[in-house]
Amino acid sequence: xxxTPDTGLERDDDLLHRVVTELxxxxxxxxxxxTRVLDVIRSGGQRRPGRSxxxxxxxxxxxxxxALLVGKAGAPAGTREVRLRLSAPSSSYVSxxxxxxxxxxxxxxxxxxxxxxxxxxxxxxxxxxxHYAFLLDGRRWIRDPAEPPNAESDFGTPTSVLTVS
Amino acid sequence: xxxxxxxxxLMLLLLQASVLAAQDRRLGERLDPGTAAAVQRLVDSAHAxxxxxxxxxxxxxxxxxxxxxxxxxxxxxxxxxxxxxxARDALGPDAGQAELTAGASALRAGLAPASLRQLHALRTxxxxxxxxxxxxxxxxxxxxxxxxxxxxxxxxxxxxxxxxFVALRRRMEERLRTTDSGxxx
Numbered sequence: 001x002x003x004t005p006d007t008g009l010e011r012d013d014d015l016l017h018r019v020v021t022e023l024x025x026x027x028x029x030x031x032x033x034x035t036r037v038l039d040v041i042r043s044g045g046q047r048r049p050g051r052s053x054x055x056x057x058x059x060x061x062x063x064x065x066x067a068l069l070v071g072k073a074g075a076p077a078g079t080r081e082v083r084l085r086l087s088a089p090s091s092s093y094v095s096x097x098x099x100x101x102x103x104x105x106x107x108x109x110x111x112x113x114x115x116x117x118x119x120x121x122x123x124x125x126x127x128x129x130x131h132y133a134f135l136l137d138g139r140r141w142i143r144d145p146a147e148p149p150n151a152e153s154d155f156g157t158p159t160s161v162l163t164v165s
Numbered sequence: 166x167x168x169x170x171x172x173x174x175l176m177l178l179l180l181q182a183s184v185l186a187a188q189d190r191r192l193g194e195r196l197d198p199g200t201a202a203a204v205q206r207l208v209d210s211a212h213a214x215x216x217x218x219x220x221x222x223x224x225x226x227x228x229x230x231x232x233x234x235x236x237x238x239x240x241x242x243x244x245x246x247x248x249x250x251x252a253r254d255a256l257g258p259d260a261g262q263a264e265l266t267a268g269a270s271a272l273r274a275g276l277a278p279a280s281l282r283q284l285h286a287l288r289t290x291x292x293x294x295x296x297x298x299x300x301x302x303x304x305x306x307x308x309x310x311x312x313x314x315x316x317x318x319x320x321x322x323x324x325x326x327x328x329x330f331v332a333l334r335r336r337m338e339e340r341l342r343t344t345d346s347g348x349x350x
Contacts, residue, residue: 099223102191103230127327128263129270129298131227141231148302148338151274154224154241155231161270161305163298163334165327 079124080164084144086110089117091136098132098159100125105135130162189222196225200235207242216249217262220269248272255281256293263294271301280314287321295327296320299334307341 088094094110100123101107110119131150133141143149144160153159189208192201204225208218224245228238252268253260255278260268268281280300284293296317303313316337320330 097230099220099227103223103226105230127292128294129267131223148306148334150270151301151305152245152270154244155228155233155237157231159227161298161302163295163302163331165295165331 076124076126079126082123082125082162082164083120084110084123084162085113085118085120085146086134086142086144087118088134088136088142091119093137094119095135095138096121096123096132097135098130098162100130100132105138110134125162125164127164130164131159132162133157133159189218191222192225195229196238197235200225200238203235203239204242207239207246211246211249214250215258216246216253217265219262220249220266221245245269251278252281254278256285260285261292261294264292264297267294267297267301271297271304274301274304276300276304276310276314280310283314283318284321287318288324292327296330299330302334303337306338308337313337 084096086094095105096108096110097103097105108121108123110121112118113120131152133143135141141157143158144162147160147162150159150161188205192204192208195201196204204221208221211218211221221242224242225238228241233241248269249265251272252265255272256264256268271281272278281293281297284296284300288296300313300317303316304310308316316333317330320333
């Protein structure tokens with residue numbers, strides 16, 4: 001599937017990348033730490049109240065910052081938006097199930113479009129080859145007629161192949 | 166108590182945690198314990214030889230969602246592992262997960278490993294995942310393997326982009342549809 005890359009997210013991606021790099025940097029520990037830990041253990045494990053609060057607060061703040069950044073960026077780097085559409089006029093619920101959502105039948109529902117009976121969903125996927133099928137009303141599988149059939153449908157249910165370039 | 170003892174216990178706990186992290190949580194959550202253990206062994210085998218493990222996990226989850234028997238799931242995952250091994254033989258030890266996954270699909274579709282080797286030789290420095298995927302799709306849709314291989318190799322030889330391989334597939338699909346309907350091409 002040929003899609004236009006998202007160039008507008010580059011600045012956010014760069015910021016996110018720098019934050020992740022910083023969080024992954026190994027922590028330099030005080031060489032005397034082992035001795036202090038052993039002292040605490042020997043003393044029966046009694047902890048002085050309040051000592052761990054600054055560290056916990058910093059960890060919490062880092063987590064919140066990362067969550068905000070990920071939310072702001074909106075999409076993982078290197079992915080493309082792919083739109084799937086299906087005409088299923090007699091269905092009241094349609095989902096797409098594949099190796100992009102761990103084959104979870106409830107993981108990715110489609111929504112009705114303005115055209116009666118036509119359903120759609122947008123996915124963000126990295127370049128690659130994906131196998132999937134649509135599940136109608138939680139009980140009937142059909143493959144996507146708009147994409148090639150999958151030669152690796154091992155379990156008797158036809159599936160399709162989505163190639164993201 | 167000698168000071169070494171708490172450190173040894175801590176290291177043991179950390180070691181145990183790292184081993185547990187290598188086990189795929191999804192298998193345990195979705196499959197029965199026997200099937201999860203059997204699939205995990207195949208996943209471990211792939212990991213030990215440097216092959217991608219995610220396609221194997223996905224195959225097992227697909228089988229579970231489709232209501233396949235435990236035996237059928239193990240068989241399908243084992244067969245996929247074999248195809249990944251053969252795909253790496255054809256594409257070389259540096260092939261990435263997407264390339265090996267696409268290569269395994271190509272072999273399943275009946276393409277010869279020689280086609281993958283030719284593609285590998287022609288398109289150095291760029292991922293082969295999309296060209297292999299397009300080649301596989303063309304064969305699955307009815308284009309003779311020799312013709313499909315020739316078309317894809319021509320693009321690879323000329324250094325074309327992934328999008329152009331996808332465009333080739335669209336053109337060929339249209340041609341196949343026209344041929345099937347009996348209309349003049």
